[in-house]
Amino acid sequence: MSRRGAARARARARAAERAREARAVHSDVGAARPREEAVMSDQTGTLEQVDAARAAGSPLSDADLFLFNEGTHLAIYDRLGAQVSGDPARPGVHFAVWAPNAARVSVIGEFNHWDAMAHPLHRRGASGVWAGFVPEARRGELYKYRIQSLFSAEVLEKADPVGLRQELPPATASQVWSLDGHRWRDAAWMAGRAAKQAKDQPISVYEVHLGSWMRIAEEGGRWLTYRELAPRLAAYVKEMGFTHVELMPLAEHPFYGSWGYQGTGYFAATARYGAPEELMFLIDELHCAGIGVILDWVPAHFPNDAHGLARFDGTHLYEHEDPRRGVHPDWNTLIFNYERLEVRSFLLSSAMIWLDKFHVDGLRVDAVASMLYLDYSRREGQWVPNHAGGRENLGAMELLQRLNSAVAERFPGVHVIAEESTAWPLVSRPVADGGLGFAMKWDMGWMHDTLRYLARDPLFRKHHHQEINFRMMYAYAEDFMLPLSHDEVVHGKGSLLRKMCGDRWQQLAHLRLLYAYMMGMPGKKLLFMGGELAQEREWDHEGSLDWALLERPEHRGIQAWVAALNQLYTRSPALYQLDFDPRGFCWVDADDAAHSVASFVRLAAAGAPILVVLNFTPVPRPGYVIGAPCAGAWEVALSSDQGIFGGTGAVDAGAVMTAQTGPLKGMPAQIVVDLPPLGAIFLRGPEAGWEGCVSTG
Numbered sequence: 001m002s003r004r005g006a007a008r009a010r011a012r013a014r015a016a017e018r019a020r021e022a023r024a025v026h027s028d029v030g031a032a033r034p035r036e037e038a039v040m041s042d043q044t045g046t047l048e049q050v051d052a053a054r055a056a057g058s059p060l061s062d063a064d065l066f067l068f069n070e071g072t073h074l075a076i077y078d079r080l081g082a083q084v085s086g087d088p089a090r091p092g093v094h095f096a097v098w099a100p101n102a103a104r105v106s107v108i109g110e111f112n113h114w115d116a117m118a119h120p121l122h123r124r125g126a127s128g129v130w131a132g133f134v135p136e137a138r139r140g141e142l143y144k145y146r147i148q149s150l151f152s153a154e155v156l157e158k159a160d161p162v163g164l165r166q167e168l169p170p171a172t173a174s175q176v177w178s179l180d181g182h183r184w185r186d187a188a189w190m191a192g193r194a195a196k197q198a199k200d201q202p203i204s205v206y207e208v209h210l211g212s213w214m215r216i217a218e219e220g221g222r223w224l225t226y227r228e229l230a231p232r233l234a235a236y237v238k239e240m241g242f243t244h245v246e247l248m249p250l251a252e253h254p255f256y257g258s259w260g261y262q263g264t265g266y267f268a269a270t271a272r273y274g275a276p277e278e279l280m281f282l283i284d285e286l287h288c289a290g291i292g293v294i295l296d297w298v299p300a301h302f303p304n305d306a307h308g309l310a311r312f313d314g315t316h317l318y319e320h321e322d323p324r325r326g327v328h329p330d331w332n333t334l335i336f337n338y339e340r341l342e343v344r345s346f347l348l349s350s351a352m353i354w355l356d357k358f359h360v361d362g363l364r365v366d367a368v369a370s371m372l373y374l375d376y377s378r379r380e381g382q383w384v385p386n387h388a389g390g391r392e393n394l395g396a397m398e399l400l401q402r403l404n405s406a407v408a409e410r411f412p413g414v415h416v417i418a419e420e421s422t423a424w425p426l427v428s429r430p431v432a433d434g435g436l437g438f439a440m441k442w443d444m445g446w447m448h449d450t451l452r453y454l455a456r457d458p459l460f461r462k463h464h465h466q467e468i469n470f471r472m473m474y475a476y477a478e479d480f481m482l483p484l485s486h487d488e489v490v491h492g493k494g495s496l497l498r499k500m501c502g503d504r505w506q507q508l509a510h511l512r513l514l515y516a517y518m519m520g521m522p523g524k525k526l527l528f529m530g531g532e533l534a535q536e537r538e539w540d541h542e543g544s545l546d547w548a549l550l551e552r553p554e555h556r557g558i559q560a561w562v563a564a565l566n567q568l569y570t571r572s573p574a575l576y577q578l579d580f581d582p583r584g585f586c587w588v589d590a591d592d593a594a595h596s597v598a599s600f601v602r603l604a605a606a607g608a609p610i611l612v613v614l615n616f617t618p619v620p621r622p623g624y625v626i627g628a629p630c631a632g633a634w635e636v637a638l639s640s641d642q643g644i645f646g647g648t649g650a651v652d653a654g655a656v657m658t659a660q661t662g663p664l665k666g667m668p669a670q671i672v673v674d675l676p677p678l679g680a681i682f683l684r685g686p687e688a689g690w691e692g693c694v695s696t697g
Contacts, residue, residue, distance in 0.1 A: 071341030081162030100128025109143030149314025194413025241566025338395030404437030465593035516680030557646030627667025641676030
């Protein structure tokens with residue numbers, strides 16, 4: 001406050017004159033104006049207007065206000081907030097902010113020495129939006145909105161909800177910015193994106209927290225900038241064979257320890273790693289390397305920091321007033337009021353800016369279950385039913401359906417993925433069919449069952465075999481992604497390696513088995529960073545991954561195994577082409593609980609089948625007989641027992657086994673294999689001859 005107080009004192013002598021000039025020049029901004037022209041878009045149905053405000057240089061038309069108030073505006077980032085004038089003859093910045101319950105709003109910043117009298121904004125009719133033009137303002141200058149509540153004497157200073165950049169936390173001001181400073185080089189990627197991301201294509205995702213993936217130890221452990229990360233991350237992900245990167249939330253957030261899941265700047269890339277253009281450079285670099293980018297997006301809740309969205313105009317504007325609907329009991333955060341139409345425009349536009357301006361290829365929507373259920377984490381009496389007496393949050397449903405419909409229409413091939421942990425029906429089914437419209441849903445049940453099973457003593461696994469085979473009972477109810485995410489290696493849960501049962505050799509073998517099981521099962525794949533290193537300790541956002549582990553051969557072996565699995569996966573249509581079609585999977589033997597062995601076949605529309613055999617005990621099983629979909633030569637395409645991965649070397653890749661005609665458990669042929677202890681083998685069958693031999697499903 002001392003900086004601002006001094007600035008105000010220096011500016012007081014000319015504050016009144018400047019305020020009068022601002023009102024005289026820009027008083028037309030707040031007046032209701034007749035339309036001069038109105039046309040309907042031939043494709044999107046969006047009403048576009050050229051009115052007096054637009055003619056005067058304002059980017060905010062009456063049509064924009066109508067769509068914003070209606071809850072259907074998808075690009076308020078081009079209208080509200082701080083819009084830098086593109087007219088060289090009339091430099092300055094247009095400011096606009098939604099504060100319907102304010103008695104007075106002014107913009108304060110470096111351009112007016114933080115003087116609240118210098119640049120008052122004016123109401124735009126009954127829209128609740130306050131707007132004005134500041135000729136003195138320039139790109140890069142800091143600013144906030146000073147809001148006097150209509151219902152009290154309370155005065156608040158708020159960051160811009162639609163600001164395109166914010167100060168480096170813990171500072172909280174917004175920064176006048178534009179997003180036109182990067183020249184994209186990813187035209188080829190964007191042109192082919194829809195085909196690359198089709199559901200019959202391989203999707204193997206590497207989940208990354210940018211602040212802790214890699215740090216510069218020689219400089220006090222500082223994190224890398226977006227620009228520094230770009231070549232390193234792109235080269236590493238490509239080398240490891242992943243098809244996509246998923247970035248944990250990059251919307252600006254005041255508390256680094258929230259990992260971005262408690263954001264305040266829904267349109268601003270965090271300044272921790274650089275400018276927005278530098279994030280664009282990172283995404284561009286990944287695209288040029290043939291790698292897609294998924295971004296975590298969090299419309300479920302936001303923190304109650306004083307400079308943020310909470311009680312924005314002195315009232316509960318973005319959040320519900322009733323704490324039974326407006327406060328999240330698990331995180332002490334605030335829940336958006338999804339019934340408020342302007343909040344819908346805000347959230348929809350927040351999603352769109354990452355797809356539009358940053359070329360992101362997918363959004364992973366966090367905490368969807370907490371959005372959908374009014375009684376989420378609440379006991380009886382702590383929640384309010386909907387108007388029909390149910391526990392469904394109908395406003396959140398409508399928002400998600402509108403989001404997914406809009407993304408499908410405007411960005412073909414872009415995936416919106418739900419982190420939804422309940423049995424809510426039709427999450428990944430079309431809105432027209434009553435679904436939520438997501439492209440995919442995380443299979444949290446598979447993850448929990450699998451990790452629980454692998455933590456058990458192998459001696460007792462035969463009593464829990466259903467934890468391995470149950471997944472296929474519901475595998476096609478949704479279009480699933482199989483996640484081994486950051487949530488499983490934090491808050492005392494330990495690393496994936498430490499979750500595995502047994503001594504050190506067994507833990508490493510279990511980890512190879514886990515990754516093989518994930519890669520073999522139907523569904524797209526996700527692995528959190530560090531999993532490929534067999535990270536010993538739990539993930540710590542304050543440090544770097546333990547890259548020094550790669551000096552040890554056993555950790556290099558796990559890394560090589562993950563890379564080999566990705567390579568096999570992306571080169572084998574049978575492992576991905578029919579992920580969401582029951583014709584792509586058939587159990588060979590789902591019921592060998594006595595030996596804790598599971599075997600199944602993955603099939604493609606054309607091409608070689610892949611037979612996957614998993615031995616979940618440390619007992620070698622030579623001469624193990626399993627069924628096969630056809631007779632002929634079957635090659636060991638990959639074995640976790642190879643010495644390069646840390647195995648015994650008894651079962652190596654390249655070995656050829658012959659399946660003999662003779663039925664076995666519904667299969668027309670049978671094959672004898674040597675199963676390594678705690679091992680997985682992938683057998684590639686003949687290109688032809690198996691079609692019609694297997695009754696799949």
